[in-house]
Amino acid sequence: MIGAARRPFALVLGLAGLLVSVVVTFVTGDLPAGGTQEGLGVVAAFAVAIVLGEWFLLSAPGFRGSAPMAMASAFGLALTTEIPEGHFVSYGAAFVLAVSTVAMTVGTATRVLAGREANIVETTGRLVAVAVVTILYRDVHLGQSPGTPAPTDGLVPWQQAALMLGITMLALVADTLFTSVLRALSATANLRRTFVEEVRSSFAMSMAVAVTGVLIALAAPAMGIAALPLFLMPLVLTLFAFRRYVSIRATYLQSIRTLSRLTDAAGYTPAGHSERVAALAVRVGRELGLSERELLDLEYAALLHDIGQVALVEPIPGGATVLAAPADQRRIEADTVAIVRETGVFEGVAQILEHQTTPYRQVRELGEEIPLTSRIVKVVNAYEDLTAGARSARAREAAVERIYLGLGYEYDPRVVDALLTSIGTGADQG
């Protein structure tokens, strides 16, 4: 239950932001002046865009969730002070913040009510960013007083653009910092690593969001509120493309599953062998403290480790490569690697498979570099081949005994230790 503690904290903070901004708006009287119809229309359009943006979240396993449309719209709302024919909007920072927070709350609440996933930490992070932009631009830079049109800053367009861009970038950093701190507090990860990882995974999208927000505000004096949907278009395209991106990853996953089943279907390996090796390898990898990324590669490698057997004229009895002659093992390995390389996207997996039969001795005596993940596949595969799917204590003991014979020569003792821990838990004690 990672993050059990940070959720309520983020929720409280988000709701506090909502409350404070609304109260301050009314206390300071920071409302669009009566009779300015355009101003109200503009705000309503932005609010709708933010709600929609919160509804159409980008999220997928292994990704930092984001709401590019909502963020860009909120930035646009914060930065827009002028609309066509020389009109200036007459609301200030407090009103902008109140509108943004209400709209974000509505969007998120609808999502939750509809039974979709919503991440309160990420939503609050976005709120932080919007607050930073609004306060820095309207209060610090323009010095706008509540309820009055913003004064002009006298900058030429490109200077304005640069300033706005700087402010939005700062805000995005604040957002990332906020979510990283919360994440680092509850998870075992350290803050710096989490922050760097978050920045890396969201940098491109954040740039697009920041620039879009700025462009909406810059174009508003010429195009009015039409600037909002038009400049959001590219982001909407990326929203659709993101679905595609997710489906691409699904395709590769499906092809891995299919390939891993090929040897079963063709009768080269016992049914479910690759799946069992994969499940156990991941447990062993976890035991040895591998990162999530390495674990993913390890899982794929384990699923595919026997695919090279399809080249055999006669199947090995029981598909147990551990019993095959070393030269045959290496030929199967080479075929396996060639097939995996053909995918063009699993270089990491191919590298693991390249060393799956190399004896551990070569690390010790010749100083050869063999990835830990390869050593894991080797040990786990041997164990699975030797137990042949049997789960009894006797089969397990026999297999472990055989592996012990090759300890330090064939197999890495550290991995074997981790294997023993992995199989010792889970099943009945043997």
Added chain:
Amino acid sequence: MRLRAYLAFVLLVSLGVGAWAWIVEGPPQLGPLALLVAMGVLSFQLREPAVSSRFGFSFLSIILLASAVITGVFGSWLVGVVSTAVDRDQRRWSATVFNMSMTGLVGASGAVVYRLVGGNTAPDTLVGPAELALHVGLPLVAADVVGCLVNALVIAGVFHFDQGVPFLVLVRSVLAGSGLAYIGYGVIGFLFVVLWYPVDLGASSALLIMAPLLAARWAFIQYGEEVRSHERTIDTLVTALGTKEPPAVPRSRRAARLAEWVAEELGLGPHQIETVRYAATLHEIGHLGVPTRLLRRAPEAVSVAERRVIDRHCVMGARMIEGIDFLEDARSGIRHQHERFDGGGRPDGLVGQDIPVAARIVAVTSAVEDLLEATGETQWDTETAVVARALQSDPGRFDPAVVTAVLAVLEKHGRPHAASTGVGR
């Protein structure tokens, strides 16, 4: 020969349009022109190589659209011509010259249309969404649509003359592959113009518009990546099969080539053509489940019982690739490849049009493949005659429409070669 004539024709038309624009308009402003050319070159270098089986896309179209307003007809023509002049991947100079002529034409035609429908060429003073939409937006939409059509028609012409594929099938396939995206991304061209003039950012708008452009590029790349992920999955499966049975690889490639031609000849839609190609490429994937010693034995030496084991491969093959979503439609094409048109086939005894079209095509193309392999390299005329006679000797086995189509494409294209059927020209 006709291809050469066509290429020369495109080149001449393009040069003529360029010269005409220079005479009518005079030299364009150098500063904006240089900037747009630079952006054009950049976007062409950043292009996505070949998104579907044949057509590439770059956001050069967006730059051309902006040039239509900013630099005029001659300027757009020049941006188009210069942007595609530097091409690292293209080894043949004729292809580069063709690309230059074509993008020049696309640029110029867009700019001409923009002016014809009343587009404003110096929209500094326009204010408000209505005015901008009327004097810049709508004319740009017209220019975009025309540019897209010119692009599709000229490209389709090349493949028509080069490979004899029916012209309309090609146009449809180009438009289905990138047409909508091409027009949709045109909005960014409009935004570029708005930032340049009414917002008064001038040249610095080029820097800011890069963000939406790159976002759009990422979105478009995903389209290409999706296609590529499919090709890679197929290639991997074929490689796996080839590890067991090496001759199966070129055979699959040839079968896919031939099946694709037939599907085009029958006028199937782009999605169906893909399905047929997948099914044909993977029609023997079930051999992975057949004992190698049976596969290596000569056809005469196989007993009836063993024959049945081998023939089970289509059912096994269809089952093997279960779970890969994009191959869902192709599976039935693999499963039913041994059905007979008159209903006497395996595994389900389907009749006539109940047999999936992919299966009907694969049935014929794999038979043709066997025949061509058996006859070896002899006189092509006699070969086709042999094929025709063999296919017609057993009425009821094949779909007559497919047989007619296969004979027509063999006539037109000759022997299919094992060239990669996938990405790349």
